[in-house]
Amino acid sequence: MNQDLRFRFAPSPTGALHIGGARTALYNWLAARGSGGSLVLRIEDTDRERSTPENVEQILEVLRWLELDWDEGPISQASRAEQHAARLKELLDSGAAYRDPATADDVKAYKREHGADRGYRGTPSADPGAAVRLHVPDDGDTVVEDLIRGPVAFPNRSQDDFVIARGDGSVLYNFAVAVDDAEMGITDVVRGDDHLSNTPKQLLVLRALGASEPRYAHLPLLHGPDGKKLSKRHGAASVEELRDAGYLPEAVRNYLALLGWGTTDDTTLMSTEELIRRFRIEDVGSSAAVFDERKLRWINGRYMRELPLDEYTERVAAFLGREPDDRLRAGCAIAQEKAQTLAEVWPLIRFLFEPPVDDPKAWRKVMGEGTRELLGAAREALAAADGFEPSDVESALEPLLERLDVKPGRLYQPIRVAITGTTVSPGIFETLAALGREESLSRIDDAVGRLSE
Numbered sequence: 001m002n003q004d005l006r007f008r009f010a011p012s013p014t015g016a017l018h019i020g021g022a023r024t025a026l027y028n029w030l031a032a033r034g035s036g037g038s039l040v041l042r043i044e045d046t047d048r049e050r051s052t053p054e055n056v057e058q059i060l061e062v063l064r065w066l067e068l069d070w071d072e073g074p075i076s077q078a079s080r081a082e083q084h085a086a087r088l089k090e091l092l093d094s095g096a097a098y099r100d101p102a103t104a105d106d107v108k109a110y111k112r113e114h115g116a117d118r119g120y121r122g123t124p125s126a127d128p129g130a131a132v133r134l135h136v137p138d139d140g141d142t143v144v145e146d147l148i149r150g151p152v153a154f155p156n157r158s159q160d161d162f163v164i165a166r167g168d169g170s171v172l173y174n175f176a177v178a179v180d181d182a183e184m185g186i187t188d189v190v191r192g193d194d195h196l197s198n199t200p201k202q203l204l205v206l207r208a209l210g211a212s213e214p215r216y217a218h219l220p221l222l223h224g225p226d227g228k229k230l231s232k233r234h235g236a237a238s239v240e241e242l243r244d245a246g247y248l249p250e251a252v253r254n255y256l257a258l259l260g261w262g263t264t265d266d267t268t269l270m271s272t273e274e275l276i277r278r279f280r281i282e283d284v285g286s287s288a289a290v291f292d293e294r295k296l297r298w299i300n301g302r303y304m305r306e307l308p309l310d311e312y313t314e315r316v317a318a319f320l321g322r323e324p325d326d327r328l329r330a331g332c333a334i335a336q337e338k339a340q341t342l343a344e345v346w347p348l349i350r351f352l353f354e355p356p357v358d359d360p361k362a363w364r365k366v367m368g369e370g371t372r373e374l375l376g377a378a379r380e381a382l383a384a385a386d387g388f389e390p391s392d393v394e395s396a397l398e399p400l401l402e403r404l405d406v407k408p409g410r411l412y413q414p415i416r417v418a419i420t421g422t423t424v425s426p427g428i429f430e431t432l433a434a435l436g437r438e439e440s441l442s443r444i445d446d447a448v449g450r451l452s453e
Contacts (some may be wrong), residue, residue, distance in 0.1 A: 005037030009070070010077075011053035012044045016238035017062045017095055019230060019291060020192055020222045023256045027219065028190050029068045030257065030279040040184055041073030046176060048078065062239045066249050067272075070280045075184075076178055084171045085214040087209060088132060088164065089181045097164060098124035100133045107160070120160040132165040134175075134204060142200040148284050149193075154200040162201055178202040182211035190281055192220035207390040217281045219259055223288045229423045230291050242296075244318055246342030251300040259289040270304060298327070301340035312336055316345050327352055330434050333427035352434060356421030356443060368424060371452040377404060378415055379444045388437045390429040397429070418447035 007028040011021055019172050032039040043059070045051035050293075060074065077081035091097035100122035102110075107120045122133055141153040164175035171179075181189065198220045206213050222230040230237060242252055250272060257275050258268065261284045267283070270278070304312065313332045317324035321344040331349030339345045349359065377400055382388075400411060412428045419440055425431045 001034050002037055002399050005032070005035045005185065005227045006040060006185050007037060007190060007418055008040040008042055008181070008184065008186050009045050010042040010180075010191075011059050011424075012047065012051065013059055014047060015055060015058075015431055016240050018238055019242070019256070020219075020254075022062070022066060023222070023259055025063060025068055026066070026253060026256050027261075027279070027281065027284070029070075030192060031070075031188065031281055034276045034279055038071040038188075039069075040075065040186065041070040042075045042077060042180060042184070043073075044077045044173070045137055046170075046173065051078070057281055058240070061144050065243055066239065066253060068253075072184075074241060075180075077180060079437070080176070080180060081170075083183060084179055085169060088169075088175070090169060091134065091164075091208055093134065094182050094208075095135075097134050098161075099127055099133050100161070101125050101127050101130040117158050119156070119158050123162050129167045131163045131167050134163040134164050134201075136161050136204060142203055144196065144199045144203065144216055144218075146196075146216055147282050148220075149196075149218060149286050151436035152196065159200065165204065174198055174201040175205055177333060178205035178390040179209070180428055181214055182206055182209060186214050188216045188217070188281070190217045191219065193220055209354065215231060217284065218389045219284060220286060222259060222291045222388040225290055225292050227288075227290075238282075246298065246344065248303050248315070248342070251296070251303040254303075255296045255299050260284045262286075269299065270330045297340045304339060304342075305336055306334075309333055309336065316342055319343070319422070320346060334434050338426050347422070348424070349434075351420040351425065351431070351440060356417075356419060357424075358362075359417075359421050362417050362421065362423045366417045367447070371414045374404065374406065374411055375414055375418060375444055375448050376449070378411065379441055379448070382432070382437065382444075383441055385437070390427070390433045393429040394434045414447070415444065419443045 009028045011025075012015065017025075029039055031037070045057055047057065056074070059086060059095075063070075075397045080295070088097070096424070102120075102122050111118065119136060121136075121138075125182050136159045137156045139156060141155050142159070143153045144154070147153055160376050162174070163172055165171045180186075199216055199218070203213060224230050230448075239252070243249075251276070252269055253272055257270070257279065261279065263270075263278055267274075307315065309329065309332060313324045313329045317328055317333050320328075322328060328349075331352045332345065335345050335348040339348060375403075379398040381400055383392065385392050397411070397415075400406075401408060404411065413423060416428055416431065417423060419431065419435055426434075435443075
């Protein structure tokens with residue numbers, strides 16, 4: 001255990017937390033918890049128009065739902081303007097940075113004269129309203145020693161003396177991030193590889209400040225099953241969408257951990273405790289990982305089936321906004337083997353709380369010629385059953401298959417449509433038993449009457 005290790009998750013609160021951002025948060029959390037280090041939550045909210053309090057709360061709410069806690073924060077980057085200004089003055093006073101009134105056209109003209117692959121070099125100015133640039137060396141490379149990709153070299157000659165503060169004194173992203181990482185003692189920066197191009201700039205700022213350099217690990221981006229960057233066209237693109245679709249936080253954590261990282265023995269289902277014990281940033285692959293919601297659904301279904309029934313009922317009740325009463329518990333008991341998400345439970349058990357749904361397609365598909373006689377025989381058998389537990393229902397109906405010379409689907413699907421309105425439900429014996437004899441017979445009678453019209 002190394003209590004000196006300090007990780008950070010630093011989202012920009014400009015909208016819903018993307019699944020890729022959630023994986024970044026999870027990897028930082030796993031690394032911090034597994035090493036005995038600390039996790040700092042820093043909100044990079046310098047974009048004041050888009051960084052609203054509502055967006056900040058949205059991120060915090062999602063992290064809480066994922067059950068990813070933090071040791072320090074949330075710290076607002078915007079609130080650290082004084083610290084940024086003090087460090088900016090240090091660099092100006094030391095000559096590591098300079099004021100330059102050059103416009104974008106001036107930079108283009110410089111590149112036309114010196115070549116497109118030559119980084120812009122400005123001329124220091126005494127103009128107090130000019131932007132501030134950092135001096136970049138002409139020789140050598142700025143090398144990012146990446147824990148996942150290995151060393152990545154950026155030739156200094158090709159990099160501009162980049163702007164670190166505007167003329168009004170407000171600092172830019174790469175400067176603020178470097179200062180914050182230095183002053184917060186961050187030892188490990190784990191983030192998406194869309195930030196890799198920012199890293200040499202941040203390293204140059206850190207070196208100009210004489211600050212320690214953290215270790216960097218840039219995670220490959222997430223793709224959909226079609227190999228393209230993950231977006232809404234692939235289904236859920238944010239954690240909120242996964243939550244609202246009825247996924248369990250522990251299943252989401254398990255699946256997100258596997259997006260780019262895996263164990264040598266290819267274990268798929270792992271408790272959070274096991275993830276913490278086994279996860280290492282160095283074991284993350286450098287290739288793009290594929291987010292496949294079908295795989296997540298499978299994992300989530302496994303997690304749901306393994307929940308104790310009382311907890312399963314509590315989770316379903318919270319998702320539906322209902323009380324976890326006996327009827328809901330009875331419904332959960334018969335749906336648990338079938339549903340793969342919390343959202344799938346209600347369509348399976350709605351028949352216990354409401355009349356059968358009106359599904360014309362299901363009716364046309366199942367309620368064909370001869371169905372009325374089948375339902376009549378089933379009603380008679382169910383009415384005469386000794387009890388109405390699933391085993392009693394099965395014993396009552398099964399002999400009809402041989403007597404009527406029909407396959408199970410030909411008999412059971414009409415019963416299913418009669419009592420639920422749909423062709424999909426938990427097991428037919430469990431479904432009838434949960435509904436009860438009286439209500440089951442009443443609904444079969446209604447269906448027979450409709451078929452007689």
